[in-house]
Each structure stands twice: as C-alpha cells, then as structure tokens.
Amino acid sequence: MNKVRALIVDDSSVMRKIVERSLRQAGIDLSEVREASNGAEGLGVLGEGTVDLILCDINMPVMDGIEFLRQIQSVQNAKGVPVVMITTEGSESHVVQALSIGARGYIRKPFTAEQVKEHVVPLLEDRK
Amino acid sequence: MKSANEVMTRDGVPEGWLPLLEVAVREVFEIMLGSKLEPLANLDPTPCEFTAMVGLAGQLCGVLTMRCTQNSAQLMTSKMLGMDPKDTDQHMWDAIGEIANMVAGNFKNKLTGIGEHCMLSVPTVITGGDYSFHSLADAGPLEVMFLFEGAPVMVSLEVHS
Numbered sequence: 001m002n003k004v005r006a007l008i009v010d011d012s013s014v015m016r017k018i019v020e021r022s023l024r025q026a027g028i029d030l031s032e033v034r035e036a037s038n039g040a041e042g043l044g045v046l047g048e049g050t051v052d053l054i055l056c057d058i059n060m061p062v063m064d065g066i067e068f069l070r071q072i073q074s075v076q077n078a079k080g081v082p083v084v085m086i087t088t089e090g091s092e093s094h095v096v097q098a099l100s101i102g103a104r105g106y107i108r109k110p111f112t113a114e115q116v117k118e119h120v121v122p123l124l125e126d127r128k
Numbered sequence: 129m130k131s132a133n134e135v136m137t138r139d140g141v142p143e144g145w146l147p148l149l150e151v152a153v154r155e156v157f158e159i160m161l162g163s164k165l166e167p168l169a170n171l172d173p174t175p176c177e178f179t180a181m182v183g184l185a186g187q188l189c190g191v192l193t194m195r196c197t198q199n200s201a202q203l204m205t206s207k208m209l210g211m212d213p214k215d216t217d218q219h220m221w222d223a224i225g226e227i228a229n230m231v232a233g234n235f236k237n238k239l240t241g242i243g244e245h246c247m248l249s250v251p252t253v254i255t256g257g258d259y260s261f262h263s264l265a266d267a268g269p270l271e272v273m274f275l276f277e278g279a280p281v282m283v284s285l286e287v288h289s
Contacts, residue, residue, distance in 0.1 A: 011250065012229075014222040017209055018160070059248060088233025091244040108237065109230045110159040 003031035004124060005050075009042040009068060010057040010086070015109075019055050019086060019116075026117035028124065039068025043075065050077040053124060056103075058087040058094065069101050082123040086111065141270055141287055145239075150272045152235035153283050156227060157276065161207040165274035165281070175257040176282065177201070178220070180228035183249035188242045189288040191263065192232040194224070198255075200279040225251030231283060 006023060008016045016035050023030060034051060036042035040063040042056065054072075058065035065085060072078035084105035085098045095106045105119040157163045176195035184190050196204070205216035205223035216223070229251045236243040263269070263286045271284040 012222050012226045014205070014209060014219050014226050021210065059250060061250060088229055088237075088248060090233060090237040091246075093244055109233060110156045112159055 002052075003029050004052045005032040005034070006030055006053045006055065007034045007036065007042060007045055007051045008055050009036045009039060009060070009065065010055075011037050011060040012057075013037070015057070015086075022111070022113040022116040023055075023120065025113035026120060028117075028120065039063030039065060039071070042068050043071055046072060046075050046077045051081060053120065054078070054081055054083040055086050055120075056083060058085060058089045058098070066097060066101070069098060069103055073102055082120075082126075084119055084123070086116075145285075146270050146272065148238045149235050149270050149283065149285060152238060153231050153272060153274065153281075155234055156230045157274075160227070160230065161204060163207060163276060165276055168273040168275045168280055176280070177255055177257050178224050179254040179259075180224045181252045181254070182225075182228050182232040184232060184236065185247050185249070187245035188236060188239070190286050192228060192235070193261075193282075193284050193286070194228040194231065195282045196224070196276070197279050200276055200281060203277050203279075221253045221255075225253045228253075228283075235285070 008019050010016050010019065020030070020033050034045045036045050038060040056065045056068060065087065069083060072083070082104040083102060084107060085103050086107045086109060088109045090108035098106055104123050107115055107119055154165055157165050175197070177198040178196050178201040180194045182192045184192065201220045201224050202213045202216050204227060205220045206213040208223050209216070209219060229248065232248050236246050266288060269284045269286045271282065274281045
C-alpha cells in the first residue's frame with residue numbers, strides 16, 4: 001500500500017491520537033497526519049492541500065461532522081477522498097444520513113484497530 | 129437490544145437498563161483501555177476528584193456521570209494513549225470526558241427505539257470532590273460501581289421523563 005496522508009477531525013485530541021494509532025496498527029503507512037478539532041478547521045486543512053483519507057467525528061462544536069461532510073462535496077481537494085465517520089452516534093438514522101451525503105464508512109466508538117482496518121484498508125486499495 | 133417499552137421498576141427506569149449500563153461500561157474499558165473491570169459492591173469513602181458528565185436529550189433525557197480518583201484518571205489516560213502515567217496530566221480531562229462520552233453512546237445504542245431519537249452533549253469534566261450534585265431527574269439513578277486497577281469507578285445515569 002502507498003504512503004497515506006490522513007486528516008483526522010475530532011474535538012478530542014485524545015481521540016485523534018487513538019485514531020492515528022489505530023491506523024498505524026492497521027498497517028497503514030502514514031506519511032502525514034493532519035488534525036482538526038471541528039469541521040470548520042477540517043475545511044481549512046483541505047483548503048491548504050489534499051489528503052488520501054479523512055476520518056471524522058460527528059458531535060463537535062463549531063461545525064459538526066455531518067455539516068463538514070456536506071461542505072466538502074464542493075471542495076476540490078476532497079474530490080474522491082474517502083471519508084469514514086468514527087462516532088458515538090451509532091443510530092441507524094445517523095449511519096444512513098452520513099452514507100447518503102458521501103461517507104464511505106461508519107465506525108462506532110468504542111472501536112478496535114481491527115475494525116478500523118476492515119473499514120479503511122479496502123477504501124485505500126480502491127484508490128490505487 | 130432492549131426495547132423502550134419495558135416494564136418499569138419502582139425507580140421509574142425500565143428493567144434491564146442496569147445490566148445494559150454495566151455492559152456498556154465494561155465494553156468501553158475492555159476495547160479502549162484493554163482493562164477488565166472488577167465488580168464493586170460497596171463504596172469506600174474514597175474522594176473522587178474527577179467527574180465527567182454527558183447530557184442526553186431527546187426521547188431519553190438525562191445525564192450520565194462517571195466519577196473516579198485522580199490516580200484512576202491518570203491510569204485510564206495512560207492505558208488509553210499508551211503513555212507513562214506521569215506524562216498524562218495535559219490529557220486527563222479530555223480522556224475522562226471521552227470515556228464518559230463513549231459509555232453514554234454505547235449505552236444508548238443498546239436501547240432499541242430510544243437511541244435513534246437521543247442526542248449526546250459534548251462532555252463536561254469537573255475536578256475536585258467538594259461539591260453537591262442536584263439533579264432534576266425524576267427517575268433512577270441507575271448506578272454501577274467497579275474496581276479499575278484497584279480503584280473505584282462509579283457510573284450513574286439520572287433520567288428525566
């Protein structure tokens with residue numbers, strides 16, 4: 001697998017570190033990890049350049065993950081970039097909503113590195 | 129999963145919620161911290177310096193509270209992040225809030241027909257043990273107590289109708 005540039009959007013810095021560690025444990029070779037603490041910051045990161053993978057929480061202050069997902073549909077640097085939601089909001093309606101507006105995967109917290117691997121690796125292989 | 133339309137206990141909380149809360153806590157500790165919690169029957173008068181709270185709104189209204197000692201908070205953070213306990217100071221608030229958030233989310237996702245219509249607040253974490261807790265809840269609270277690495281951890285759910 002090629003080196004991967006990831007953007008992790010979560011208002012918890014602890015959770016951002018755990019997501020990064022889970023990606024590495026899943027065998028994903030990260031060349032760069034960009035972090036954002038809400039959707040608005042995430043849009044700012046995407047304004048500076050593209051990434052290969054986005055992992056995003058839903059419940060965040062300023063701009064939540066669903067609004068972020070909506071807004072990146074028109075961001076050039078996010079075109080074709082797979083987005084996986086990682087969130088405590090595990091209800092069916094949240095999953096359906098996120099998938100209907102462009103998310104490619106949905107992981108419920110608490111999660112294992114194995115679950116991250118199952119959801120993320122196929123998406124990265126699709127991009128080869 | 130449990131249905132929302134269960135028989136109520138005398139505390140006004142559906143039967144079956146207490147074991148679900150217990151499972152929700154255990155799962156978070158096992159998956160995210162790699163720790164098995166031991167049951168705790170009685171609570172010592174140990175001061176709990178960390179209190180994390182997550183609000184629930186919608187079909188299920190209330191507040192989930194997790195309390196623990198400073199040492200426990202330090203160790204939880206250490207296990208969660210894989211770092212030395214003495215290096216955890218700047219991450220403790222965030223880590224404890226996230227654990228409470230995951231417990232609340234995991235619990236509500238186990239309630240068929242309720243989790244769908246219930247939102248969580250961002251967590252709030254209080255430090256210090258000298259405070260009084262006044263709840264407007266009219267049911268419960270549901271309380272579960274565990275030993276985490278020999279120190280108590282208490283999780284309670286206060287429910288508003």
